[in-house]
Amino acid sequence: MGLLLLQPPLSPHLRHPLLFSPSYPPIPNSSTSIPTSPTLSLKPFLPSFSQSHLLIFSHTTPRAVPVHSRSDNSTPSHSIFDSIRRHPLFLLHCATFAFFLAASRACACAPPRIPTAPLPSISEAVATEEIEDEELKTAFEKWKSKSYALTVPLTIVALQGSIPPAWIKEFTQVQGKRLKLNIGYRANLDSIFSELTSASDKGRVQPKSSMAADIVSIGDSWLSHAVAKGLIEPIKNAQEQDWFRNLSQKWKVYLCRNSKGELDPNGEIYAAPYRWGTMVIAYKKSKFKKHNLKPIEDWNDLWRPDLCGKIAMVDSPREIIGATLKYLGGSYNTTDIKSQVTGGREAVLKSLTLFQRQVRLFDNVHYLKSFATGDVWVAVGWSGDVIPAAKRMSDVTVIVPKSGTSLWADIWAIPYTTKCTTDKIGGRVRGPSPLIHQWMDFCVQAARDIPFRELVVPGSSPLCLEQSIHTEAAHNEKDRGKPKLDTNLVDGMPPREILERCEFLEPLSDEAMEDYRWLLSNVQKPHFGSFRTTTFDQLLNKFKANFSS
Numbered sequence: 001m002g003l004l005l006l007q008p009p010l011s012p013h014l015r016h017p018l019l020f021s022p023s024y025p026p027i028p029n030s031s032t033s034i035p036t037s038p039t040l041s042l043k044p045f046l047p048s049f050s051q052s053h054l055l056i057f058s059h060t061t062p063r064a065v066p067v068h069s070r071s072d073n074s075t076p077s078h079s080i081f082d083s084i085r086r087h088p089l090f091l092l093h094c095a096t097f098a099f100f101l102a103a104s105r106a107c108a109c110a111p112p113r114i115p116t117a118p119l120p121s122i123s124e125a126v127a128t129e130e131i132e133d134e135e136l137k138t139a140f141e142k143w144k145s146k147s148y149a150l151t152v153p154l155t156i157v158a159l160q161g162s163i164p165p166a167w168i169k170e171f172t173q174v175q176g177k178r179l180k181l182n183i184g185y186r187a188n189l190d191s192i193f194s195e196l197t198s199a200s201d202k203g204r205v206q207p208k209s210s211m212a213a214d215i216v217s218i219g220d221s222w223l224s225h226a227v228a229k230g231l232i233e234p235i236k237n238a239q240e241q242d243w244f245r246n247l248s249q250k251w252k253v254y255l256c257r258n259s260k261g262e263l264d265p266n267g268e269i270y271a272a273p274y275r276w277g278t279m280v281i282a283y284k285k286s287k288f289k290k291h292n293l294k295p296i297e298d299w300n301d302l303w304r305p306d307l308c309g310k311i312a313m314v315d316s317p318r319e320i321i322g323a324t325l326k327y328l329g330g331s332y333n334t335t336d337i338k339s340q341v342t343g344g345r346e347a348v349l350k351s352l353t354l355f356q357r358q359v360r361l362f363d364n365v366h367y368l369k370s371f372a373t374g375d376v377w378v379a380v381g382w383s384g385d386v387i388p389a390a391k392r393m394s395d396v397t398v399i400v401p402k403s404g405t406s407l408w409a410d411i412w413a414i415p416y417t418t419k420c421t422t423d424k425i426g427g428r429v430r431g432p433s434p435l436i437h438q439w440m441d442f443c444v445q446a447a448r449d450i451p452f453r454e455l456v457v458p459g460s461s462p463l464c465l466e467q468s469i470h471t472e473a474a475h476n477e478k479d480r481g482k483p484k485l486d487t488n489l490v491d492g493m494p495p496r497e498i499l500e501r502c503e504f505l506e507p508l509s510d511e512a513m514e515d516y517r518w519l520l521s522n523v524q525k526p527h528f529g530s531f532r533t534t535t536f537d538q539l540l541n542k543f544k545a546n547f548s549s
Helices: 038-045 080-086 088-109 122-145 165-175 189-202 220-228 249-255 285-290 299-303 317-327 344-358 367-373 383-391 426-430 436-443 446-453 472-479 510-522 530-547
Strands: 054-058 062-065 154-159 181-186 215-219 272-284 311-313 359-362 378-382 396-399 406-415
Touching: 154 189, 154 436, 165 181, 165 436, 165 446, 181 189, 189 215, 189 220, 215 220, 215 436, 220 406, 249 272, 272 285, 272 383, 272 436, 299 317, 299 344, 311 317, 311 367, 317 344, 317 406, 317 510, 344 359, 344 510, 359 367, 367 378, 367 383, 378 383, 383 396, 383 406, 406 436
Parallel strands: 154 181, 154 215, 311 359, 311 378
Antiparallel strands: 054 062, 215 406, 272 378, 272 396, 272 406
16 A cells, blocks of 8 residues: 655745745755655755654555665654644644545445435337327216215105105104205006006107106005016115015015016016005995995895995906905916816806996096995995095995905115116116115115004005004004094904915916906906996906907
């Protein structure tokens, strides 16, 4: 390693360094040649340093080495400490040299610099940003395609008077303020079915049509025709929903249909019930008491001669022929009259002819008006229609025939809107509202039975079809201080022994359809009123329109 000599301090009166350079003047009393020994070359300039303590520095550690004296005469030597005192700038130069030496060592011992990744070019950055934008766009489109509860309105078209008003308020409170519940009402189920049929045939859907709703009310007797004509669609994942699991087996069997609308255990679920009732008979007690007539208890009482022309009934072919079959000891769902009814077709035709002489009016709208005005003394109709009218009268008795009767149900179904091409019905074009299952589940909860038990709305909860969901104490508390309807119905339902003999109207088989056509075509026309003759002809035409393929 080479030796570095500490530069001598500057004299106060000099402005040039003591180390000579080619431009410096010659040093006095010395040879003209530059000595090769760096130590001897500085000796003439260091008269104040002791010859035995000249400081020599290497690049590592400063140390003092002895310098031999020359033979010639020189100035007396002094102590190094005296020299430092006499030349304080020398100490400053030593400290400065030590500082730079330490700094050089620190730089030499520093770790190597960690290489960094090169920055991407502008084109690469733009390409990366475009990829990220595309991913965000794809994720956003996927999010938009999903259905989230409470993000779209729930539109319902219901039969007027079939939904308790408290249901609307309670459901809105449960779902929150973001829910936009739109409910439209129709006067009868025929109107809803007609709107569905018209939209399906034309392939166009108007915003206010029943086909544009998320859910619609239909009668259970219309279910098979709505399925067969493609007016409603299956309820997806119905078996996994709480409302379906809570139904009795009787409901599950009745609601499971194939694409033709027939009962099929391997079929799909097309509807959800929300209330049910029975066919009932109402009669005026004052009229019966005045004319000493026996109370009506069963179907056979309607064939009594003293009631001829005093009866009004709904104009449903299934109900009229079904009542005749019950009178003969048969079933509403008789599949083959020839083999299952004593006397076959002829016996049923004879009884049907007698019955239509007994009935003054077959009509779905005006039969209760005739009953209220006293034109007829007996009304035969659905409990959902008869009970509200009977409550407005003071002398009416309502009974369920003791041999059993037909059951009806109002059910929710989803219109088959997605097969129609339209952009005028908002989110419904992409499928029904995500709230449909929440609404269906709400309608079959046990708490929803309270308006039925209090007769605010006629009917019963689907949960009550085969089991009771309320106690006798609650039943007694409900009746306190309220006028009691004279009826054998208990909380809007038939007694259990009668309910076991009641039945839903199942789809007719091909043989049964042919029997119904034959009966309505061959029934004798009455000779005592063109009004009733015309009505019965219309009944036949209606049957042909609704039940023919």
